[in-house]
Amino acid sequence: MATVVGSELDLRLFSYRETTPLRSGQIDDEPYGGGAGMVLRVDVVAAALDSVYGGPPAHRVIALTPQGRQLTQEVVEELSHEEHLTLLSSRFEGFDERIIEHLCTDSHSIGPYVLSNGDLPAMVVIDAIARRLPGALSEGSGEIESFSDELGGALEFPHFTRPAEFRGWQVPEVLLSGDHGRIDLWRKEHVR
């Protein structure tokens, strides 16, 4: 299935079941050495890549796994410059390790916790990349934000909007002053 989001992002979704060489749509198997759960098979993922790309893709292929390199804004910036990416998702016990070693260029974790499958991690990666693409954000709004170089990797300063006072909770006076020098200074002092 293909979805074009704006003119910058072309998403294609594939199910391993569409291209599995195994009967009855099988894609996973019991772990060697025993234990609970099912493991995504290497031949199934190789068949999917062959079918979609006609062989190993020339671009980065990323396995989404808790054992992967932690996704950070720095990694997102790096990935947002790639013309093409393939994200591989798994479920149950995860990937046969040979998928990660031989069919992938990278593996990423979206955080130190375990989700039931890679669908949400894939969406997290796509969303984080998509908002860095040209035209996704109004000018400037993606430049000064948490984890950006402009803030030295720190967390953004607090924001406020109308009303200026609510239940006695006041917006800092400096932000109402119209004095951009003071406002910039206040914001610098309040990065976290």
Ligand SMILES: C[S@@+](CC[C@H](N)C(=O)[O-])C[C@H]1O[C@@H](n2cnc3c(N)ncnc32)[C@H](O)[C@@H]1O
């Ligand atoms: C239940 S998890 C597998 C957990 C694995 N047995 C372990 O102990 O690390 C199933 C799949 O969900 C995805 N997944 C779960 N948590 C993730 C995370 N934090 N980051 C990226 N992918 C994750 C991966 O595709 C993973 O193979």
